[in-house]
Amino acid sequence: MTTTSASTASAGVFDDITSSESSLRRFLHGLPGVDQVGAEARAASLGTRSIKTTAKAFAIDLAIRMVDLTTLEGQDTHGKVRALASKAMRPDPADPSCPAAAAVCVYPDMVATAKQTLGDSGVNVAAVATAFPSGRAALDIKLADTRDAVEAGADEIDMVIDRGAFLSGRYQQVYDEIVAVREACARPDGHSAHLKVIFETGELQTYDNVRRASWLAMMAGGHFIKTSTGKVQPAATLPVTMIMLEAVRDYREMTGQMIGVKPAGGIRTSKDAIKYLVMVNEVAGPDWLDPDWFRFGASTLLNDLLMQRTKMQTGRYSGPDYFTLD
Amino acid sequence: MVKVPDTSTPFFEYAPAPESRSIVDIKPSYGLFIDGEFVDGHGKSFKTISPSTEEVLAEVAEADEADVDLAVKAARRAYTRVWSRMPGSERAKYLFRIARLIQERGRELAVLESIDNGKPIKESRDVDIPTVAAHFFYYAGWADKLEHAGLGANPQAHGVAGQVIPWNFPLLMLAWKVAPALAAGNTVVLKPAETTPLTALLFAEICQQADLPPGVVNIVTGAGATGQAIVSHPDVDKVAFTGSTEVGKAIARAVAGTRKKVTLELGGKAANIVFDDAPVDQAVEGIVNGIFFNQGHVCCAGSRLLVQENVADEVMERLKRRMATLRVGDPLDKNTDVGAINSAEQLAKIRELSDIGEQEVAGAGERWSPACDLPSQGFWFPPTVFTGVTQAHRIAREEVFGPVLSVLTFRTPAEAVEKANNTPYGLSAGVWTDKGSRILWMANHLRAGVVWANTFNKFDPTSPFGGYKESGYGREGGLPGLAAYLKGADA
Numbered sequence: 001m002t003t004t005s006a007s008t009a010s011a012g013v014f015d016d017i018t019s020s021e022s023s024l025r026r027f028l029h030g031l032p033g034v035d036q037v038g039a040e041a042r043a044a045s046l047g048t049r050s051i052k053t054t055a056k057a058f059a060i061d062l063a064i065r066m067v068d069l070t071t072l073e074g075q076d077t078h079g080k081v082r083a084l085a086s087k088a089m090r091p092d093p094a095d096p097s098c099p100a101a102a103a104v105c106v107y108p109d110m111v112a113t114a115k116q117t118l119g120d121s122g123v124n125v126a127a128v129a130t131a132f133p134s135g136r137a138a139l140d141i142k143l144a145d146t147r148d149a150v151e152a153g154a155d156e157i158d159m160v161i162d163r164g165a166f167l168s169g170r171y172q173q174v175y176d177e178i179v180a181v182r183e184a185c186a187r188p189d190g191h192s193a194h195l196k197v198i199f200e201t202g203e204l205q206t207y208d209n210v211r212r213a214s215w216l217a218m219m220a221g222g223h224f225i226k227t228s229t230g231k232v233q234p235a236a237t238l239p240v241t242m243i244m245l246e247a248v249r250d251y252r253e254m255t256g257q258m259i260g261v262k263p264a265g266g267i268r269t270s271k272d273a274i275k276y277l278v279m280v281n282e283v284a285g286p287d288w289l290d291p292d293w294f295r296f297g298a299s300t301l302l303n304d305l306l307m308q309r310t311k312m313q314t315g316r317y318s319g320p321d322y323f324t325l326d
Numbered sequence: 327m328v329k330v331p332d333t334s335t336p337f338f339e340y341a342p343a344p345e346s347r348s349i350v351d352i353k354p355s356y357g358l359f360i361d362g363e364f365v366d367g368h369g370k371s372f373k374t375i376s377p378s379t380e381e382v383l384a385e386v387a388e389a390d391e392a393d394v395d396l397a398v399k400a401a402r403r404a405y406t407r408v409w410s411r412m413p414g415s416e417r418a419k420y421l422f423r424i425a426r427l428i429q430e431r432g433r434e435l436a437v438l439e440s441i442d443n444g445k446p447i448k449e450s451r452d453v454d455i456p457t458v459a460a461h462f463f464y465y466a467g468w469a470d471k472l473e474h475a476g477l478g479a480n481p482q483a484h485g486v487a488g489q490v491i492p493w494n495f496p497l498l499m500l501a502w503k504v505a506p507a508l509a510a511g512n513t514v515v516l517k518p519a520e521t522t523p524l525t526a527l528l529f530a531e532i533c534q535q536a537d538l539p540p541g542v543v544n545i546v547t548g549a550g551a552t553g554q555a556i557v558s559h560p561d562v563d564k565v566a567f568t569g570s571t572e573v574g575k576a577i578a579r580a581v582a583g584t585r586k587k588v589t590l591e592l593g594g595k596a597a598n599i600v601f602d603d604a605p606v607d608q609a610v611e612g613i614v615n616g617i618f619f620n621q622g623h624v625c626c627a628g629s630r631l632l633v634q635e636n637v638a639d640e641v642m643e644r645l646k647r648r649m650a651t652l653r654v655g656d657p658l659d660k661n662t663d664v665g666a667i668n669s670a671e672q673l674a675k676i677r678e679l680s681d682i683g684e685q686e687v688a689g690a691g692e693r694w695s696p697a698c699d700l701p702s703q704g705f706w707f708p709p710t711v712f713t714g715v716t717q718a719h720r721i722a723r724e725e726v727f728g729p730v731l732s733v734l735t736f737r738t739p740a741e742a743v744e745k746a747n748n749t750p751y752g753l754s755a756g757v758w759t760d761k762g763s764r765i766l767w768m769a770n771h772l773r774a775g776v777v778w779a780n781t782f783n784k785f786d787p788t789s790p791f792g793g794y795k796e797s798g799y800g801r802e803g804g805l806p807g808l809a810a811y812l813k814g815a816d817a
Contacts, residue, residue, distance in 0.1 A: 033760045035780050038608030048448060050343035050660035058338065246607055277338065282651050286337035 013255055014219045021172040028171060028215060034207035034243055043238040046282060047275045056274065060309050061099055063273040063301075064091060066291045068126055068262065070105040070299050072133075072230065081110045083326040085117035092306050093324065095313075101302065102291040103156060107132070108149035115153040126156035126196070130181055133200070133229035135160040139177060146184040150193050157185050158196040158226060161213065163203045171216060178220035196224035196262055201240045202232040210240055214247035224260035230297065235265025238275060245284040258287065264297025270308040273301060340653075343660045345447045350438045352524065355385040358393055358547060359530035361400035362540025367393045372549070374523055377444035378657050378666040378704040386523050389546035394515070394555040397544040401486040401513040402561055404541025409513050410483060414470035421466030421508060423536040428459040431532065435525055439497055440657040442524040444666030444705070445620055447658050454498050457785055461501040461803075464787035465509035468808050472510065475805060481812040483511030484587055485563035488556040490577075491526075492569045493519035493668050494623035494727075500526055502802045503566050504543060505787075510811035512564065513542045515556055519569075520549040521669045554580070562586060564811065568625070571725075571751075571796050589800025589810050591625065591792055593725040594753030596774065597746035598628030598782060599736075602637045604758035608780065610644045613731070616756060616782040618652060618664055618709050622729040623672075625797075626754035628782050630715075630722060632742050635735040642713060642733065649709050650696040664729060667705040676707050676728035683712050683721030683732070690714035691733075717748055725751070739764060743771045752794025756782045775801070 017027040051059055069088045071080060085104050092098035103124035104114045114125045127149035131137035137145075146157055159181045165173045178197055185193040197217035201210050217225050225244050228235035241263045248259045261284070267273060273296060280288045288294050303323045311317050355371065357364040367387035374383050389397070409417070428435065435458075436450040445454070472481050487507045491499035496518055507514050518526035530545045546552060550573070557565050558580050564587045567577050571592040581588050598616045600609045616628025633641050657665035667673040684693045691714015700706040707728055715722045715732040722732045736742040746755055755774040757765050765779040775792045778784060785791070785803075792801035800810050 032604070032606040035605035035608040035760075038605065038611055038780060042608070042611050048452070048660075049340065051340060052343045053341040055339060055341040281338045289337055 018175060018219055021170070024171045024175060024216075025169065028212040031211055031215060034211055036207055039207055039243065040239045043242045043279065046242075046279045047238060049275075049278045051274050051278065056308075057312050059274045059277050060270060060305050060312065062289060063270070063277060063296065064305050064309070065099045065102060066295050067101040067302050067305070068103045068105045068264070068295050068297050069101045069302060070230070070264070070297055072105070072107060072128060076107065076110055078110070078113045080326075081106055081113045082117045085114050085123070087302070087324060087326040088123045089118065089121045091302055092309070094322075095310070098306070098309065102295055105158065105297065108145060108152065108154070111149050111152035111154045124155035125153060126158055127152075127154035128158045128160075128229070130159040132158070132160055132198075133231040135162050136164075139180065142177070143180060143184045146181050150185055150187060154193055156194045156196060157181070158198055160198045160200060160229060161217070163200055166204065166209070166213060171212075175216055175220050178217055178222060182221045194223040195221070196226045196260075197222035198226045198229055198264075200229055200232055201227045201237075202234045207239065207243050210243045211247055214244050215251070218247065218251045218259050222259065224262050224295070226262040226264055226297065228263075228265040228297075230265035233266075236263030236267055236297070238279060241276060242279055242283055245280060245288070248288070249284045258293060260293045260295065261288070262295040262297055267296055267298050268300050268304065270301075270304050273305065340661050342656070344656060345437055345440075345451075345658045345660060347437060347441065347658065349434050350441065352383055352438070352441075355387075356523070356527050356547070357387050358389050358397070359527065359533075359543070359545040360393070360397045361404075361544070362534065362538070364530070369393065369548075372520060374442060374521065376441050376704075377521075377668050378701070380704055383442060383524065386527075386547045388548040389517075389552045389555070390548075391555045394546055394552060394559060397515045397546050398486060398488070398556075398559050398561050400541035401515050401544055404539055405483075405485055405513040408539045409508075409542050410511055414472060414511070417508065417511065418466045418469035420536055420538050421462050421469060421505065424532060424538070425459050425462035425466060427532045427535055428455065428462060431528075432456070432459070435497060435528060437658065438528055439525050440665070443493065443496055443522050444657050444668050446662040446665040447660055448662070449620060449665075454495060457787070458497050458501040461498075461505045461787045465505040465808065468506075469509040472808075472812065475808065477805075477809050477812055478814060481510075481814070484811060484813055485512060486561060487512045487514045487564040487566060487811065488559060488562035489514055489516040489566045490553040490556060490569065491516065491518055493522040494620060494625070496522040497525040497529065499568050500529060502568075502807070506802070506807045507564075507566075507811045508542065510808055512811050513544075515544045515546060515562070517546050517548060517553050517556055520547070523547045557581065565589075566800075566810070567591070571798075574798060587810075589792075589802070590798035591800070591802060592751075592753075592796060592798040593727075594625045594627065594751045594793065594797050595630060595723065595725055595749045596626055596628045596751075596754040596756065597630045597632045597742075597772075598756040599742050599746060599758065599768065600631065600633045600637070600641055601739075601757075601759040601761070601764065602634045603760045604637075605760060605780065606637070606641065606644065609758040610641065610648050612756060612758060612780070612782045613645055614648055614652070617731040618649075618729050619783050621664055621667055621707070623668060623727055624783065626776060626783065626791075627727075628754075628756050629726060629731060630746075631731055631733045632736050632745055633733065634742075635737055638733075638735050645711065646694065646696070649711065652696065652698075652709050654698045654706070654708060655701060664709055667707050667728060670705055672727065673705040673707060676726055676730060679721060679724060679726045680710060680730055683715070683719065683730070686719040686721055687712050687714040690716075717745060723749065739768065743768065747771075747773045750796040753792075753797035754778065
């Protein structure tokens with residue numbers, strides 16, 4: 001994965017802002033507000049774009065390459081994770097031209113299993129850490145959770161922020177925690193697992209909060225900002241994702257650095273996925289139309305993409321039994 | 327600094343997604359719709375063309391004075407014998423039926439509107455036609471409740487209404503005129519604009535389909551002379567006009583001293599006012615929607631952007647970046663944001679004023695448009711913004727009626743109000759701020775018929791619409807829109 005290193009993202013530019021609770025608060029509360037009605041209307045209007053033929057084929061293949069194929073259940077087993085990893089490498093066994101997914105997303109204890117199956121296929125292993133999904137644990141436990149996943153070979157860490165701290169206005173605590181987790185992502189070889197910061201936007205509730213959380217995470221050095229755990233409703237929505245895309249766009253204008261965006265949870269159909277890609281294209285810009293900069297956290301979405309892909313190629317819909325359930 | 331993306335080689339190229347024309351059956355020629363029938367006119371005929379291709383769509387009859395007289399007589403007969411005697415609940419049934427037929431034939435109407443007018447299908451499909459149906463539904467509900475509308479014990483219709491409408495929202499302007507007139511018990515003679523007659527003629531078919539009694543709605547096509555014949559016909563009781571201030575003044579002179587009631591909805595040069603605490607991304611959307619919606623062919627368009635000086639650069643950078651994503655082209659493509667200019671005449675006017683504007687701002691500002699490939703056939707003008715504009719410039723004072731935005735700055739709320747009101751017009755205004763108290767203060771001080779807060783170009787049949795000063799008088803929509811078609815209730 002190529003990226004502009006974000007390890008020094010806040011060096012210099014944001015030092016004054018992140019140096020104290022009060023300056024951080026002043027900055028976050030000084031960001032332009034979001035008008036809910038206007039934001040939702042804009043997101044809905046982007047959803048009316050009509051993507052057909054060649055554009056649709058392009059979008060479906062891109063969406064497949066952006067999927068973080070996810071299983072985050074208490075009932076997960078090594079067998080289940082191995083099956084999912086196989087699927088991520090070859091989503092459509094009947095068609096070798098079908099691209100692989102971006103990553104497999106699992107709990108930390110399943111990282112080694114996933115890594116073993118994926119090998120050097122190019123498909124990454126992402127692990128949810130930091131007392132996912134609630135984030136209700138002491139910092140040292142969250143950091144241990146993160147290090148454990150990194151040591152097991154995770155390429156990417158999906159952390160959750162402390163929503164309680166955020167909602168009670170303790171922004172410095174949230175910031176420091178992200179910085180600490182980011183440091184825990186470091187590997188002995190000098191490389192670092194990529195850090196995705198989950199906001200759980202369904203708990204933050206307002207778009208103003210989403211915009212503030214986005215800036216907080218970007219300044220703290222997150223590589224990606226991610227909407228949701230998938231455990232809280234509503235999970236990803238088009239307007240929430242749009243607010244985050246605006247944030248990464250504005251952040252690049254200010255710093256020159258690109259941050260990725262990952263909507264997760266509730267995106268189930270190709271039609272929905274294409275709406276997200278249109279939004280990426282028109283809000284953040286075409287540079288983000290790449291698995292390095294945009295991901296879908298999903299599980300059932302992949303099979304719908306495969307069905308649509310087959311339909312585009314053959315002109316016929318196959319039944320769901322022609323696609324693997326893993 | 328915000329970089330304006332280079333859109334010449336987009337990565338995610340949207341394939342053409344044209345709406346099918348096959349749903350629409352355009353006849354080679356159309357007569358006049360008088361007394362429930364299509365009849366040949368006495369006069370000449372004229373061609374209506376598609377502004378996006380310049381293709382001739384149909385020959386349309388040009389009604390002369392004799393034709394207009396027949397139409398007014400038919401309307402008078404229908405008023406005296408049928409419509410004025412019919413209980414309101416029965417009139418409502420016809421209006422509800424028309425509203426449902428408009429919904430059922432919505433796609434057909436939307437495609438035809440886009441072909442004849444040049445506006446993008448996504449606007450005709452998602453805005454124009456649904457709002458047309460909503461107006462008929464809304465006023466249908468009033469037809470049997472006139473005594474309970476607070477307009478007097480037994481309000482009476484005027485009689486025959488003569489209505490002349492513009493080309494920017496052909497069917498929507500018809501609905502604004504016809505629905506309240508019929509609900510109040512009037513009969514109508516309506517003239518659509520000469521460049522966009524086709525949806526009005528399809529509406530005539532819908533009246534037939536709804537079994538509307540003959541003569542209640544009469545549609546006469548033609549140009550200025552036909553409109554003049556309607557307005558000055560002695561047996562017309564009520565005149566309603568939407569269009570230019572110049573023609574509006576002529577109409578006011580023509581009916582002065584007669585018993586005729588008049589409502590005029592005329593031009594505008596609306597200020598869209600952006601404060602430094604505005605929700606900036608939504609404000610930029612509102613600016614774009616305010617001036618580039620319907621190619622700027624909107625009387626209430628936010629054609630003057632007043633932006634607080636301390637955020638002017640940031641707003642401009644964001645606006646330019648957003649404008650670069652506007653898709654200009656085939657009106658029938660579902661992904662088109664900005665369609666064709668309605669006529670060669672209008673295009674020439676836009677070009678002329680823009681060229682003057684370019685000279686006016688030279689040295690202080692610039693004329694800017696995003697890179698866009700305009701089709702070689704048809705009438706096209708790119709989304710354009712002028713910076714460095716002052717109140718003294720013609721581009722800030724005259725109505726361009728095209729996709730052309732003038733940007734001015736202000737320092738304080740009082741200065742914003744002063745500049746916003748410093749125009750002979752007063753149709754609409756927009757205010758963008760997160761501060762509720764400032765919205766209310768601004769709304770109290772802006773001399774405009776509609777003040778939108780943190781939004782722009784929002785229309786609803788329940789909300790009255792109309793102007794101050796040279797933007798006209800009378801209100802359309804809501805209860806005031808009904809009152810305008812009832813005796814003694816429109817004061």
